[in-house]
Structure formats: C-alpha cells, structure tokens
Amino acid sequence: MKVLFAASEAVPFIKTGGLADVIGSLPKALVKQGLDVRVILPKYAQIPASLTDRMEVVAVFDLQMGWRTLYCGIYKLEHEGIIFYFVDNEYYFARHGCYGYGDDAERFAFFSRAVLDALQPIDFIPDVIHCHDWQAGMIPVLYRAHFSYQPEYAHIRTILTIHNLKYQGVFGQEEFKDYFTLGDEHFHGYALELHGGASFLKGGLLYSDAITTVSPTYAEEIQTPYYGESLDGLLRSQSHRLHGILNGLDYEEFDPMNDKFVEFHYRDSLAKKQLNKLKLQERVGLPARKDVPLIALVTRLVDQKGLDLMDRVIGELLNLDAQWIIVGTGEPRFEQLFRWAADAFPDKVSANILFDESLARQVYAASDLFLMPSLFEPCGIGQLIAMRYRSVPIVRETGGLKDTVTPYNEETGEGTGFTFANYNAHDMLFTIERAVRLYREPAVWANLMANTKKKDFSWKKSAQQYKDLYETLVPVRV
Structure with a gap:
C-alpha cells in the first residue's frame, strides 16, 4: 500500500x-x-x-x-x-x-x-x-x-x-x-x-x-x-x-540510554538519574539537593498550557519544599511571571525563557516531576517524554493526558502519575502537594517507576x- x-x-x-x-x-x-x-x-x-x-x-x-x-x-x-x-x-x-x-x-x-x-x-x-x-x-x-x-x-x-x-x-x-x-x-x-x-x-x-x-x-x-x-x-x-x-513517541530519538544531550545515561537507575539532577542543579544555579523534588515545565508559555492556574496560586507553589525549572517561550505575562519567581526565589526557581533542545533533554533526565496542567491537550508529547525519562507527570485529565497518565492509587500501588480533573487552581495545587509529599516515600516512588517501566508509548x-x-x-x- x-x-x-x-x-x-x-x-x-x-x-x-x-x-x-x-x-x-x-x-x-x-x-x-x-x-x-x-x-x-x-x-x-x-x-x-x-x-x-x-x-x-x-x-x-x-x-x-x-x-x-x-x-x-x-x-x-x-x-x-x-x-x-x-x-x-x-x-x-x-x-x-x-x-x-x-x-x-x-x-x-x-x-x-x-x-x-x-x-x-x-x-x-x-x-x-x-x-x-x-x-x-x-x-x-x-x-x-x-x-x-x-x-x-x-x-x-x-x-x-x-x-x-x-x-x-x-x-x-x-x-x-x-x-x-x-x-x-x-x-x-x-x-x-x-x-x-x-x-x-x-x-x-x-x-x-x-x-x-x-x-x-x-x-x-x-x-x-x-x-x-x-x-x-x-x-x-x-x-x-x-x-x-x-x-x-519515537523511542530511538528519545532514549535516556543513548541521548547525546544527557551526561549520565540510564534506563531505570534512579541513582544515575540523581547524578543528572545534581549536574543540572549546578548548571542552572539551584542548590544541589537530592532530597528535594525538582519539578519541570518544558512548554510553550501560553494559555492552553494551564499556566494561568499557576499564576493564581504562585505563592503557595513557591512555599512548597520543592525546586522548579521552566524552559520555554510564549506570552509576555507568563514569561514575566516565571522571571519574577526566579528573581524572588533564586534557590527554588530556574526560569529559562528560551528554547534549547539540549537543555530540555537534560531537564527531562534530571527532573523528578513534570507538570502539564493544560486547559486542553489534543495528545501532548511532554508527558510521554517525561515517562520515558522516568520523570513522573502531574497532569490535568484532558485529551491525550487522560489517555496516557494513570492516576496513582496509594491503596493498590497502581498508576504512573498524578492527575486532577477540574480546571481549577486549587485542585492543581492539592495534586502537586500530594506529589511532593509522596516523593519522600521510597516505596511509592519505586511503585511509580515499576509501573511506568511497563508502559509502551512507542509508535x-x-x-x-x-x-x-x-x-x-x-x-x-x-
């Protein structure tokens, strides 16, 4: 044919x-x-x-x-x-x-x-x-x-x-x-x-x-x-x-075992992933800490991506014991929001208002959590790359995000990420708070990694x- x-x-x-x-x-x-x-x-x-x-x-x-x-x-x-x-x-x-x-x-x-x-x-x-x-x-x-x-x-x-x-x-x-x-x-x-x-x-x-x-x-x-x-x-x-x-997702193109932009190659080794995290923290000027979750956004900075939800609760987000790294360009109001956050909280936020493929790959490889609170998302590729690089997605249940990220269930140990249904800033905040809390529970993280490993999002x-x-x-x- x-x-x-x-x-x-x-x-x-x-x-x-x-x-x-x-x-x-x-x-x-x-x-x-x-x-x-x-x-x-x-x-x-x-x-x-x-x-x-x-x-x-x-x-x-x-x-x-x-x-x-x-x-x-x-x-x-x-x-x-x-x-x-x-x-x-x-x-x-x-x-x-x-x-x-x-x-x-x-x-x-x-x-x-x-x-x-x-x-x-x-x-x-x-x-x-x-x-x-x-x-x-x-x-x-x-x-x-x-x-x-x-x-x-x-x-x-x-x-x-x-x-x-x-x-x-x-x-x-x-x-x-x-x-x-x-x-x-x-x-x-x-x-x-x-x-x-x-x-x-x-x-x-x-x-x-x-x-x-x-x-x-x-x-x-x-x-x-x-x-x-x-x-x-x-x-x-x-x-x-x-x-x-x-x-x-093109599994040959996006492969942490062979990615030319990633310093420490790995598949399921959290120890190697942590080495990438320490390297990235050093590169972007964040304190080098293994114990704090690094939350990433690699995205166009536009309304569709749910960034107005972050704007509404930015104070509460920055009060969390977590680090943030943002890579992307877009609407001036969102660029300015993240620049302000990085200036006000230099130990917590790295705002990279640009698009750099090598930096983006390093962020996928280094981050613990990957945020996509989208208003709508026909499919989304960020969450697929994140799971391939063993970064746990936090997403709103819409479009392809709903189809690809299974909500984590603490009772059964099933799931590959953290999700919320309503387009609501406090629902998002609650979900991020839960993810940050569970990051510090090794058994939960081991479950999430094992569940993600079983998923195949290749073509x-x-x-x-x-x-x-x-x-x-x-x-x-x-």
Whole structure:
C-alpha cells in the first residue's frame, strides 16, 4: 500500500510544534508495518543547509492557481529510510518561519495544489493521501473537485488528521474561489463556510474519507461545545468516521540510554538519574539537593498550557519544599511571571525563557516531576517524554493526558502519575502537594517507576491502528 503524508512541518527539517514530531516519526513506524510511506512538505528557507544540500530536483512544472501560472519545483531527499518531497517556490516559502503571513491562504493553497499536481511528475500515485491540520485541509476538496473522476486517480482515498482543532485556516471566501477555482456551491453552511469566511480545516473534515485525531479522549471532547471550537456540531454529525488514535513517541530519538544531550545515561537507575539532577542543579544555579523534588515545565508559555492556574496560586507553589525549572517561550505575562519567581526565589526557581533542545533533554533526565496542567491537550508529547525519562507527570485529565497518565492509587500501588480533573487552581495545587509529599516515600516512588517501566508509548500500536484504517478505506485492486 502506498501512502503520501502531506504536512507543513516535520522533524528534522522544520518544527514549530508537535505536528513536526509526528510527521518525523510515524512514517518510519508505518514502513515497519510493510507500507510504502512518503512525505511531502513545503521547501522552507529555514531547512538546514546540511539537508538541502542533499536534495535533488525530480520535477519542475507550471502550476495553475486561478488566473496565475506559477513555477513549482519538487525536490527529493531520502532520510532515515523515508522519501521526503519538498514543494519549491521561493516567493511563497523562502521566508522566516512557517506561518503568520498575510498571504498564508495563498501560500497553502499553492502547496495543496502542488501536492496533487506533483503525483504524476514524481511517479508516485498513492492509495491514501494522509493530510495533516488545516494547511493540508483543502487537498481532499481539490481531489474531489478536480481529480477523483480521472481514472488514474479514482482509487485514491483521503484522510485528515486534526492535531489541534483551534487552528482552522479561516480566510475570505473570495480568496478560496480564486485560488481553488471553486463555485458558489462549495460555500454554503454545510460546505466550506465558517464565521462568514471559509475554512481549510472544515473542507478537510467534510470532503475526506476519514477523520482522525491524536487521542481517543480528544476525539470525544471535540464533539462538545466546550472543546469543539464551533465545529462540534459538524464533528458529531461525522462521528461515524472520526477515529481517535493516540500519538506515539519515537523511542530511538528519545532514549535516556543513548541521548547525546544527557551526561549520565540510564534506563531505570534512579541513582544515575540523581547524578543528572545534581549536574543540572549546578548548571542552572539551584542548590544541589537530592532530597528535594525538582519539578519541570518544558512548554510553550501560553494559555492552553494551564499556566494561568499557576499564576493564581504562585505563592503557595513557591512555599512548597520543592525546586522548579521552566524552559520555554510564549506570552509576555507568563514569561514575566516565571522571571519574577526566579528573581524572588533564586534557590527554588530556574526560569529559562528560551528554547534549547539540549537543555530540555537534560531537564527531562534530571527532573523528578513534570507538570502539564493544560486547559486542553489534543495528545501532548511532554508527558510521554517525561515517562520515558522516568520523570513522573502531574497532569490535568484532558485529551491525550487522560489517555496516557494513570492516576496513582496509594491503596493498590497502581498508576504512573498524578492527575486532577477540574480546571481549577486549587485542585492543581492539592495534586502537586500530594506529589511532593509522596516523593519522600521510597516505596511509592519505586511503585511509580515499576509501573511506568511497563508502559509502551512507542509508535508500534498506533501505526497498526493507522494501517488498519487505511485498509478499511482502500478498495482491493485486482
């Protein structure tokens, strides 16, 4: 079976969030299941030269987008056994970063058209085009409108995966009519129309053959008004083809036994983990203490991550006999909150308002507890890395956090972390206080480590679920 992933970012080429991690690792797991999986991305200027230097041009053609005739180049690179294609047009993609430009609708309309127009030139006609997030959401619409009736393409099925429903690619209807050559029939309420404009994501939801999202709980949540971002009614109507498949973690990339950023390699040795903790405390200027729990946040500093809960009880949190280390950037109010805490409590707080992959890995390896009090979390990768590095997660029960972290039960000794259900600052505070107390009970910690060790959050199970879904969609070809 041939599968083409269409996405706007992938590790190691370009990354702004968890989408890139998925596109960088899921194809490798699917290839192990016997599928021929390839990936197509925009060719951004920020892709490192060490990678672009290895790319080869495999196709150049004119692309028609509305009244425009545009250059389109397709580059190819094999990386870690996966073939990646890159859509080249410097006007659209030779810029700083991926998104946030006034012409994003035009840029990703070009990308969507290029994905379909490139199939013949690259000599790869897939059975499934697997589209990711709003940037690829119009590919199923274009396929239905312009390609599905052509015999060589008629067998193709399309899937849309929602990585975060909040981002919907809403732009003006006139732009859609222009870039995609679509008539008025595509813009009534049950088609692309959204908030008076039109939505890339809504197009993908309605025109694809199947919809997936990145955890079973998030698939349920987005069918409710609280989490549904104005699309809950549509998603309820499509629930028969909506599947929640949990994201995995690349166990080769994230491995404390082989991580190049970690000084003392370990698997289950708490003694080695403590050596990493003492090293990190020394590096960031915290007192070197084994007996105090080190609580970590490696996150974007934004509302979604539940940081307003911390703001409400920051005094009580800083009164705990615990140390805190924060790594991330984001909204100025949260950056300032943690800078203030580090200035006021230098023996308790290290605020690293930056993103540094080597520091982040050292934090996972050194920390005892890992906090994710998210307002919503489609899947979350932080808690998966934390458990892989034997840092015990403290999470709110939402989305993938609920699906991956089992609450610790002192009576039975079962569980892999500490959880709270309500989006409430004092519920979070109580849960953190409990975790800090139980850190000082060696039998409890031994239980948590033993339970976490049994968990497997690699891509193997999830890849099998994707393969099963592909096989239900693709007709048997004789």
